Amino acid sequence: MKILGIETSCDETSAAILDDDRLKSNIILSQLDVHRAYGGVVPELASRAHIQAIVPIIREALAEAGIAKNAVDGIAVTYGPGLIGSLLVGLNVAKGIALSLKKPLIGVNHIEGHIFANALEHPQLKPPFLALVVSGGHTQLVDVKDWGEYTIVGKTIDDAAGEAFDKVAKLLGLDYPGGPEIDRLARNGNPEFVKFPRAWMGSRNFNFSFSGLKTAVLTYVELQTDEFIRDHLADIVASFQEAVVDVLLEKSRKALVALKYHQVALAGGVARNWALRNAFVQMGKKNRVDVFLPGAEFCTDNAAMIAKVGQFYLEKGVVSPPTLDANPSLKLSVAAPSATGV
Ligand code: KG4
Ligand code: ZN
Numbered sequence: 001m002k003i004l005g006i007e008t009s010c011d012e013t014s015a016a017i018l019d020d021d022r023l024k025s026n027i028i029l030s031q032l033d034v035h036r037a038y039g040g041v042v043p044e045l046a047s048r049a050h051i052q053a054i055v056p057i058i059r060e061a062l063a064e065a066g067i068a069k070n071a072v073d074g075i076a077v078t079y080g081p082g083l084i085g086s087l088l089v090g091l092n093v094a095k096g097i098a099l100s101l102k103k104p105l106i107g108v109n110h111i112e113g114h115i116f117a118n119a120l121e122h123p124q125l126k127p128p129f130l131a132l133v134v135s136g137g138h139t140q141l142v143d144v145k146d147w148g149e150y151t152i153v154g155k156t157i158d159d160a161a162g163e164a165f166d167k168v169a170k171l172l173g174l175d176y177p178g179g180p181e182i183d184r185l186a187r188n189g190n191p192e193f194v195k196f197p198r199a200w201m202g203s204r205n206f207n208f209s210f211s212g213l214k215t216a217v218l219t220y221v222e223l224q225t226d227e228f229i230r231d232h233l234a235d236i237v238a239s240f241q242e243a244v245v246d247v248l249l250e251k252s253r254k255a256l257v258a259l260k261y262h263q264v265a266l267a268g269g270v271a272r273n274w275a276l277r278n279a280f281v282q283m284g285k286k287n288r289v290d291v292f293l294p295g296a297e298f299c300t301d302n303a304a305m306i307a308k309v310g311q312f313y314l315e316k317g318v319v320s321p322p323t324l325d326a327n328p329s330l331k332l333s334v335a336a337p338s339a340t341g342v
Contacts, residue, residue, distance in 0.1 A: 002018070004076070005017075005310060006054075007077075014029070014306075019065070027064065040166070040176060044085065069097070077306065108313075111140070114268045130261050132252050134161040136269055142332065165241075166178040186234060187234075192239070194239040213243055217240050241275050252283075253287065262289050264291055269300040
């Protein structure tokens with residue numbers, strides 16, 4: 001079964017071809033250069049950049065895979081959550097292709113896509129397992145009872161983990177997006193230099209809060225001289241990163257115990273973080289938990305993970321109606337596209 005996956009929910013334009021278990025292409029065009037000067041994603045610019053890139057990116061995905069568009073069995077596209085203008089670009093193109101080729105359309109939940117990124121590389125991963133979704137917009141602990149069957153057991157009550165990385169980087173004058181910058185700098189820093197607060201919020205609670213940590217970094221920085229910040233930049237970001245990792249790790253460990261699971265999968269852009277990956281691998285060894293990490297390319301937004309979800313639903317005969325609308329605040333519990341024929 002050959003699936004064309006399309007992803008345009010935020011600031012990456014991506015198209016992929018998945019042929020059964022073989023990922024034939026996964027073309028990703030990042031809009032970083034479009035948004036960098038603004039220190040964050042500008043929604044209108046994102047939509048326009050998607051409009052310009054989407055057709056050439058799909059052509060490239062087909063060409064690299066070496067298949068004709070008629071050979072595609074279904075078109076999987078992210079329909080939420082994300083930026084409405086960005087989502088509409090991908091969804092409309094997907095609908096046009098589905099209509100002209102008379103092929104089924106499968107609307108995909110972006111968060112479900114992030115979780116499925118693990119299935120691309122780790123076929124041995126079988127539910128039930130715990131997923132920690134850490135991206136720029138989401139921080140959730142998900143009980144994956146089965147593929148397609150999710151219960152959110154914990155989530156952030158304020159900033160997402162990636163958002164905290166980006167905001168702290170910004171207040172330190174680092175480039176956007178801040179996550180990779182902090183990750184790079186922190187490798188040469190002392191994570192115990194500053195003891196930033198950890199919001200545990202009660203031991204039986206799996207929710208997260210990162211806005212207090214961000215404020216603590218701001219307050220700390222405001223009390224230091226510019227020279228001190230410059231000299232200890234790596235130590236400060238390493239200390240901040242350690243606080244984020246500690247909370248993500250400890251809450252995940254507790255959720256694993258509560259659910260009696262021995263498998264955890266990381267998902268989303270922050271899952272690229274070296275310290276986070278390392279901490280989970282160590283925890284796994286200590287607690288006899290199997291830790292699943294997507295490769296870097298499959299942590300951040302990509303169409304391969306969307307194609308993988310599309311394949312799962314199409315195999316079950318679940319497809320979306322041609323009236324499918326984009327939903328910027330789509331929840332994971334309604335991940336499955338409604339079942340009708342195209
Ligand atoms: O999953 P993603 O590509 O987009 C969303 O769906 O949000 O995640 C982007 C987020 C950004 O906040 C970015 O700073 C963060 O992932 N990120 C990282 C790293 N690479 C990307 N955060 C920490 N360490 C990294 N290496
Ligand atoms: Zn994402």
